[in-house]
Amino acid sequence: MTELEDPSTDAGAAVNVDPFFLSGNNLSVLLIHGLTGTPHEMRFLGERLAHSGLRVLGVKLAGHAGTPEELSATSHDHWYQSVIAGFERLRAHGDPIVVVGQSAGAVLAARLAIDQGAEVAALALLAPAFFLRRRIWWTLKLLNVAHPWLGRVFLRGSEPDLHDAAARQVHPAMRLIPLTALLELVRLATLVRARLARLTQPVLIIHSRQDHLCPPANVDLLLTRLGSRVKRVVLLEESFHVISVDSEKARLADEVANFIAQVRQSAEKSSRAGAFATESPYRSGTALSS
Secondary structure (H helix, E strand, O other): OOOOOOOOHHHHHOOOOOOOOEEEOOEEEEEEOOOOOOHHHHHHHHHHHHHHHEEEEOOOOOOOOOOHHHHOOHHHHHHHHHHHHHHHHHHHOOEEEEEEEEEEHHHHHHHHHHHHHHOOOOEEEOOOOOOOOOHHHHHHHHHHHHHHOOOOEEEEOOOOOOHHHHHHOOOOOOEEEHHHHHHHHHHHHHHHHOOOHOOOOEEEEEEEEEOOOOHHHHHHHHHHOOOOOOOEEEEOOOOOOHHHHHHOHHHHHHHHHHHHHHHHHHHHHHHHHHHHHHHHHHHHHHOOOO
């Protein structure tokens, strides 16, 4: 049994937790899973996007899909380097890149969009973890002071925050969660929150009203602080936190696909307008012959 299996069932053994690449063309999508998660939680979405012809890469964050000790040996900078590696792999194709992140992956996606600017065409933030539930968040903030002495502290993991019982049964989950990993999330979120005004790309935010880990305050924060002019919010009614594989995963996939299609359409219109401004005979005052 691996650390990613539920100790009460072997159902998790059949779940593929490896990173994945699905070929496509014209536009690339980078998918980033959440803290203690695996690429499995982004695979359904990735397959739906690939089916529409998009190139998709689901990365595995450093220290994840392994043992608690492996995760405890990493920092948020290590996770971010995994994101950068995936981004560079997609950039080699020369197409626009949309970044989709879930939970802590959404925070990493925002950091990437801020750092890379126009190289990121747009991003979708799924159940973003800029804040956790108030009691958990402030406990972690206080513990952050003692961060260097907490490297050997592990918390007992709970069931994945999923409304769908079938999805919960097979979803890979760590039996033990290193406290240092949670503190690294606090550090990452604090770093990125202070820079959100510099994020100007179109943004789709999808959050559930019944998320037991990340409160709706995350949506309010993003609407207030993001520098983006285009901000779309979708609130789910039934799902819990891991929304990419929960009860409304099909609707989520459709929302992300539609958002990407709109981004692509807008980019094509801008490209045509730019070409017209550059190449049209009207720019030199001449007239078109009939």
